[in-house]
Amino acid sequence: MSAVAVSRHRIGLVVPSSNVTVETEIPQILGRHTAARFSYHSTRMRMSKVSPEQLAAMNAQRERCIIEIADAGPDVILYGCLVALMSAGLAEHRRVEGLVAEQLATGGSAAKVRSSAGALLEALRALGAQRIALVMPYARPLAERVVAYLEHEGFDVHDWRALEVEDNHAVARIPAADVMGAARSLDREGVDALVISCCVQMPSLDLVETAEQELGLPVLSAATAGAYSILRACGLPVDIPYAGSLLRIDALHHAELRSGSQ
Amino acid sequence: MSAVAVSRHRIGLVVPSSNVTVETEIPQILGRHTAARFSYHSTRMRMSKVSPEQLAAMNAQRERCIIEIADAGPDVILYGCLVALMSAGLAEHRRVEGLVAEQLATGGSAAKVRSSAGALLEALRALGAQRIALVMPYARPLAERVVAYLEHEGFDVHDWRALEVEDNHAVARIPAADVMGAARSLDREGVDALVISCCVQMPSLDLVETAEQELGLPVLSAATAGAYSILRACGLPVDIPYAGSLLRIDALHHAELRSGSQ
Amino acid sequence: MTSLHDEHLVAGVDHAAFPTFDPAGTVRFYRDTLGFPVVHSICAAGWGAKDHPDFIHFFFDIGNEDRIAFFYYFGLEGPDLTQGAGDVYARFPEGTADWFVRSRHLALHVASSEELMEYRRRLDASDWPVEMQIQHETIESIYTHDPNGYMIEFTRALRPVEPQEDLDANLTIDALVEVVQQPHPTMDKLLVRKAELIVQRAEKWQEAQQAAVSDEVRR
Amino acid sequence: MTSLHDEHLVAGVDHAAFPTFDPAGTVRFYRDTLGFPVVHSICAAGWGAKDHPDFIHFFFDIGNEDRIAFFYYFGLEGPDLTQGAGDVYARFPEGTADWFVRSRHLALHVASSEELMEYRRRLDASDWPVEMQIQHETIESIYTHDPNGYMIEFTRALRPVEPQEDLDANLTIDALVEVVQQPHPTMDKLLVRKAELIVQRAEKWQEAQQAAVSDEVRR
Numbered sequence: 001m002s003a004v005a006v007s008r009h010r011i012g013l014v015v016p017s018s019n020v021t022v023e024t025e026i027p028q029i030l031g032r033h034t035a036a037r038f039s040y041h042s043t044r045m046r047m048s049k050v051s052p053e054q055l056a057a058m059n060a061q062r063e064r065c066i067i068e069i070a071d072a073g074p075d076v077i078l079y080g081c082l083v084a085l086m087s088a089g090l091a092e093h094r095r096v097e098g099l100v101a102e103q104l105a106t107g108g109s110a111a112k113v114r115s116s117a118g119a120l121l122e123a124l125r126a127l128g129a130q131r132i133a134l135v136m137p138y139a140r141p142l143a144e145r146v147v148a149y150l151e152h153e154g155f156d157v158h159d160w161r162a163l164e165v166e167d168n169h170a171v172a173r174i175p176a177a178d179v180m181g182a183a184r185s186l187d188r189e190g191v192d193a194l195v196i197s198c199c200v201q202m203p204s205l206d207l208v209e210t211a212e213q214e215l216g217l218p219v220l221s222a223a224t225a226g227a228y229s230i231l232r233a234c235g236l237p238v239d240i241p242y243a244g245s246l247l248r249i250d251a252l253h254h255a256e257l258r259s260g261s262q
Numbered sequence: 263m264s265a266v267a268v269s270r271h272r273i274g275l276v277v278p279s280s281n282v283t284v285e286t287e288i289p290q291i292l293g294r295h296t297a298a299r300f301s302y303h304s305t306r307m308r309m310s311k312v313s314p315e316q317l318a319a320m321n322a323q324r325e326r327c328i329i330e331i332a333d334a335g336p337d338v339i340l341y342g343c344l345v346a347l348m349s350a351g352l353a354e355h356r357r358v359e360g361l362v363a364e365q366l367a368t369g370g371s372a373a374k375v376r377s378s379a380g381a382l383l384e385a386l387r388a389l390g391a392q393r394i395a396l397v398m399p400y401a402r403p404l405a406e407r408v409v410a411y412l413e414h415e416g417f418d419v420h421d422w423r424a425l426e427v428e429d430n431h432a433v434a435r436i437p438a439a440d441v442m443g444a445a446r447s448l449d450r451e452g453v454d455a456l457v458i459s460c461c462v463q464m465p466s467l468d469l470v471e472t473a474e475q476e477l478g479l480p481v482l483s484a485a486t487a488g489a490y491s492i493l494r495a496c497g498l499p500v501d502i503p504y505a506g507s508l509l510r511i512d513a514l515h516h517a518e519l520r521s522g523s524q
Numbered sequence: 525m526t527s528l529h530d531e532h533l534v535a536g537v538d539h540a541a542f543p544t545f546d547p548a549g550t551v552r553f554y555r556d557t558l559g560f561p562v563v564h565s566i567c568a569a570g571w572g573a574k575d576h577p578d579f580i581h582f583f584f585d586i587g588n589e590d591r592i593a594f595f596y597y598f599g600l601e602g603p604d605l606t607q608g609a610g611d612v613y614a615r616f617p618e619g620t621a622d623w624f625v626r627s628r629h630l631a632l633h634v635a636s637s638e639e640l641m642e643y644r645r646r647l648d649a650s651d652w653p654v655e656m657q658i659q660h661e662t663i664e665s666i667y668t669h670d671p672n673g674y675m676i677e678f679t680r681a682l683r684p685v686e687p688q689e690d691l692d693a694n695l696t697i698d699a700l701v702e703v704v705q706q707p708h709p710t711m712d713k714l715l716v717r718k719a720e721l722i723v724q725r726a727e728k729w730q731e732a733q734q735a736a737v738s739d740e741v742r743r
Numbered sequence: 744m745t746s747l748h749d750e751h752l753v754a755g756v757d758h759a760a761f762p763t764f765d766p767a768g769t770v771r772f773y774r775d776t777l778g779f780p781v782v783h784s785i786c787a788a789g790w791g792a793k794d795h796p797d798f799i800h801f802f803f804d805i806g807n808e809d810r811i812a813f814f815y816y817f818g819l820e821g822p823d824l825t826q827g828a829g830d831v832y833a834r835f836p837e838g839t840a841d842w843f844v845r846s847r848h849l850a851l852h853v854a855s856s857e858e859l860m861e862y863r864r865r866l867d868a869s870d871w872p873v874e875m876q877i878q879h880e881t882i883e884s885i886y887t888h889d890p891n892g893y894m895i896e897f898t899r900a901l902r903p904v905e906p907q908e909d910l911d912a913n914l915t916i917d918a919l920v921e922v923v924q925q926p927h928p929t930m931d932k933l934l935v936r937k938a939e940l941i942v943q944r945a946e947k948w949q950e951a952q953q954a955a956v957s958d959e960v961r962r
Contacts (some may be wrong), residue, residue, distance in 0.1 A: 063567045063915075064934040067578070070571050105879035106581055108572020325696075325786040326715040329797065332790050367660035368800055370791020528861040532778055536807025537756045538852035538898050543843065548920045555916070559751055565912040565919075567930060573842050578930035582916060588755025588807060595846045596919070598929050613847050614833030623792050624762065627814045628832050633757035642747040679757045693784040697774070697801055700784075700815070701767045710817050711786060711797035 007036045009234050012074030012111065014065045015081065016201070017044040018168040022080045022116075025205045025223035029247065030230065032240045041072040045081070066100050070109045076233040077104075080200050082116040082222050086149040087142055093117035112233045116200050116222050119229035121153050123246055126228065127218050129193035133186040134160040135179055137171045137202040146198060159187040163202075171201045179204055183211055183219075197221040208244040220246045269298045271496050274336030274373065276327045277343065278309040278463070280430040284342045284378075287467045287485035291509065292492065294502045303334040307343070309430065328362050332371045338495040339366075342462050344378040344484050348411040349404055355379035374495045378462050378484050381491035383415050385508050388490065389480050391455035395448040396422040397441055399433045399464045408460060421449040425464075433463045441466055445473055445481075459483040470506040482508045539583060539593040540630050542674055545602030545612050547580070549671030550594055557650040558643065560584035563591065586632055611673030629675035631665070640664055640680045695721050758802060758812040759849050761893055764821030764831050766799070768890030769813055776869040777862065779803035782810065805851055830892030848894035850884070859883055859899045914940050 011030070015022045023042055030038045045061040062079070069077055079085075079100065085092045093115045100113040114122075124132060132155050136143045143162035150157050161182040165171050183196050196211050197204035200222040212219040220228075224243050231238045240247040273292070277284045285304055292300045307323040324341070331339055341347075341362065347354045355377045362375040376384075386394060394417050398405045405424035412419055423444040427433050445458050458473050458481050459466035466483040474481040482490075486505050493500045502509040544550045554560045564583040570576020577597045584592050603615050609625050610616040616625055634640050644666050647654050656667040665679040699718035703709045763769045773779045783802040789795020796816045803811050822834050828844050829835040835844055853859050863885050866873050875886040884898040918937035922928045 061934075061938065063937075064931075067567060067569050067930065067934075071569060073571070101879050103566050103568050104571070105877050106566045107568030107570055107579075108576075110879075111571075323715075323719060326712075326719075329711065329715075329786060329788050333788060335790070363660050365785050365787050366790070367658050368785045369787030369789055369798075370795070372660075373790075528858060530778070531861075532780065532804070532806060533853055533858040533861060534777075534779070534806040534897070535852045535854060536805055536809035537759065538850040538896075540756065540759055541846060541848050541850065543846040546923075548923050551916055551920050558753075559749070560753070561751065561909065562912050562916045563909055565915040567915065567934065569930070570842060573840070575840070576842055580915070580919060580930075580933070582912065582919070585751070586755055587751060587753040588809075589852070590755035590807075590809065596923075597843070598933075599927075600843075610833075614829075621792070621794070623789060623795055624816070624819070627760060627762040629760050631757040631760065633754045633808070634752055635754060639747060639752040642750075642752060677757075678753070690780065690782055693781050693801065696784040696786065696799070697770055697781045700799060700801070701770050704765075704767050704815075708818075711788070711799075714799070714817075715786065 007234075007236070009036055009038050009076070009236075010072065010074040011038050011040050011230060012069040012072060012077035013040055013042040014062075014069055014077060014079045015042055015044055016084070016168065017046045018172075019044075019080065019201050020172050021201045021203050022078075022223070022226070025203070025221075026078070026227055026230070028205060029224065029227040029240060029243055032242070033231070033236065034239070036234070036236050041069060041074055043068040045084075062096065062100070063103065066103050066113075067107075070104055070107065070111055073109075074111050076112045076114060076230050078119070078226055078230060079113060079115040080226065082120065082198065082200055083138060083142060083146060085115055085117040087145045090149060090152045092149075093121070114226070114229045114233055116226050117149075119225040120195065120198070120220075120222060121150075122232070123220055123225035123228045124155060124193060124195075126249060127193050127220070127246055129155070129218065131156045131158045131190055131192050132195060133158050133188060133191045133193075134195045134198045135163070135182045135186070135202075136160065136198045137163045137165045137174060138199070139164050139166050158189070158191050161186060168201055171199065172203065174202055176203070176207055180207055180211065183207075183215065188215065188217065191217060193218045193220060195220055195222075197223070200226065205243065209242045212244050218245045220244050269496075269498070271298055271300050271338070271498075272334065272336040273300050273302050273492060274331040274334060274339035275302060275304040276324070276331055276339060276341045277304055277306055278346070278430065279306040280309060280434075281306075281342065281463050282434050283465050284340075284462045284485070284488070287465070287483075288340070288489055288492070290467060291486065291489040291502060291505055294504070295493070295498065296501070298496070298498050303331060303336055305330040307346075309343075309346075324358065324362070325365065328365050328375075329369075332366055332369065332373055335371075336373050338374045338376060338492050340381070340488055340492060341375060341377040342488070344382065344460065344462055345400060345404060345408060347377055347379040349407045352411060352414045354411075355383070376488070376491045376495055378488050379411075381487040382457065382460070382482075382484060383412075384494070385482055385487035385490045386417060386455060386457075388511060389455050389482070389508055391417070391480070393418045393420045393453050394455050394457060395420050395450055395453045396457045396460045397425070397444045397448070397464075398422065398460045399425045399427045399436055400461070401426050401428050420451070420453050423448060430463055433461065434465065436464055438465070438469055442469055442473065445469075445477065450477065450479060453479060455480045455482060457482055457484075459485070462488065467505065471504045474506050480507045482506055536588070537590045539591040541581075541593040541595065542672060543613055544594040544596050544672050545600070546671050547582075547594065547596040553650070553652055553670050554584045554592065557646055557652065559646065560586055560592070588633070592630070605673070611669070611675075613672075613674075626667075626675050629667075629677055631677035631679050634678055634680050637664055637680055640666060640678055643678045695725070755807070756809045758810040760800075760812040760814065761891060762832055763813045763815050763891050764819070765890050766801075766813065766815040772869070772871055772889050773803045773811065776865055776871065778865065779805055779811070807852070811849070824892070830888070830894075832891075832893075845886075845894050848886075848896055850896035850898050853897055853899050856883055856899055859885060859897055862897045914944070 013022055027040055043065045045065055097113050097115055097118055104111050140162050147157045196207055196219050204221040205223055208219050208221055208224055224246055228246055237250045239251040289302055305327045307327055359375055359377055359380055366373050402424050409419045456479055458469055462484040467485055470481050470483055470486055486508050490508055499512045501513040555562055563585045566581045569578045577599050579595055579597045581595050586592050602612050608615050608618050609620050644654050647668055652668050654666045654668050658665045665677050667677050670676050695718055699714050699721055703713045703717050774781055782804045785800045788797045796818050798814055798816045800814050805811050821831050827834050827837050828839050863873050866887055871887050873885045873887050877884045884896050886896050889895050914937055918933050918940055922933045922936050
């Protein structure tokens, strides 16, 4: 791998205005990639309270944000608010990714588009997970929409916790201990994977590897799923240490192939 | 009627090249109209033998003839070969009239188009005829197509004679006595109208009024039907003497109204 | 060579697209006057080309899964419409024949004369009344120019196209292709060549005609 | 006020019409390369206008009951194509932006990527290979110019347009109409105005969205 020239990639991030976690965790993760260097370019949609009204208004800022971020000529754009999509209606991520792709294509941009919502599904499928458990910061009604969204995509949400923090600024300050506590309290019987933060704003990166070791099952977060999806979109190998088995998936497959197992 | 200014109308005639009767009989009939003056402008489609092959080739000359005749700026064009249309397929006159109308409209001509085939149907319907009898010059197979065509249009062809003259030049020389003889030999039981010449080439104009008096039922010919249709297309009253009751139809209605009958 | 090789696979117009310098008039014409719903819009910048202005691409539903679409470019100056003829896209020198200018147009389909007259009513009550109505027995069309100068026709259903007509049109087109490859093509040469082709193919044509007739009789 | 007053009555494109100075090339492109059947032709003279040449109007079937139609005028000289840009109808000065010239085009619809690739194959094997392919995840289009310089697009089916999208497009268009009636319209002003309209209409919009969601759940 060291013989390969390091490639450079521009990552566009479209985030809720009060979000601070996406722009922290994604660079932390991708910064550990050995074969590529990334630069990050963000733009914001106004939102402070995670309520259906604010989410609808935020979604409507999408067009402006895509115009702004595409001006920077990114290779991939991550549309970084998971609950904004999942609360708007089933399969919304496909609709929105389609519309953004069309907007980019119409303007002659070659940028690819991914969403946090779509990335989470992509990552769970890559892990071969079917029965899952979730930790979320949201108030109960929103959390229930997220659960319904995932079940509609074919996953069995075996157990889940909602920490019921509605202020998005406060979400960024949820103590790691609360998240871990919620994760430990989940019924993990027969669960294939645990989403320790089903939210791009709830910090969790440092917990992913720890929880995976402690709880003995693949652990991922909205951030690790986003990083996974970005790497795939760039056609880069997925082999990043200390962020859960999802981000070592190519190395693991390689190891499996060497040991002769399937 | 004499107080009304005499109107002028240009009549376009599209005829088979060997036809001489249309350009003779139509002017004879319309020349007797008291309220209008007509001029006649013809063009020809090559045909000498009345065979299916020649008829097909002749139909294909239609576009050229319409272009030629429309250049003269006529008010109405009479597409003057009855059997060419009736032998080509059921309802062919509607198809051809539609195509010609489209051709004229596309080139910005306001000329109306009528066909001998369509005119015969229009005249029979104007007379309220349902059960009819026919005299035709054609060979039997063509005559049978004409009968099938009229039956498909809803008429009951009670009896018919085919004089079996195939050469179109010879058709123009069929003696009046032969035509009258054929007409007399028809079973006229319950017949509403007799078509004494179901062909624009077989001369018959002088026979129409005579036959009507002798046989005691409305008699028409391809020529009187054509004249009827031209008058209607020009919006002129149909009141021409000595050419059968069809061409006195407006005068007869007027007389009926005066006598209080329906 | 795929299995799709000989097939006719297109499903009609997806969209007919035009630039506009007057989106307000365009919306007033298509949405408010004609009642064509706005069904889609894309706001974009021109990332692929240099000096490409921001633009919006918007779509009206014209029925039968077809759409008419416009591009509006922010800040782009329209052409000088005080001189010459044509529309906001294509300009022609003064004196260019009308019939040529009008040859490029979009015709929309309506099912009946009543429906045609309803669009005539809508247009006549607007700033864009019908300019021309061709009513020729079996043919009926109305024409106007939209706020961009594009000629729009509404035409009502003609009789369906029949196999016989296809045959005839194909003969005409074969003759046309031959004649225009010779010097000085004329209508006369076209029709003469077509007549020759008919004689050559008369037999086959006759068979097809007869088949069409028997089809009709059987119906 | 008729009963048809509020109805959407158009049934899509009847024909998209263009002049041509190269009918042989046009037939070779649409009929022989793309396989669009010739379905109709009309030979006519121009009886309504003075100095109108004889002409032929011919039609190709483009599926879904739509047609593309050409006018060929006997003896009419085409424009000088050695200078400037554009097609045989619309000419532009040298240096006119490509994106503007291309904004006027006709897009034909195909159902699948396979069908799109079949048309790509037909074009690439011809004198008019695909010039541009936009392949952007859910969107896929190919473009070429026909022998007359008209831009023809083939585009494959996107996801169907949903009610939510219509709502959004209508908001955009309302904002557009307002903004272009003020001096110096920009994309920024459009999007700001659109955001304001959303706030004004948020409640109603939210209800519609929720209705759409429940519809989807019920399916």
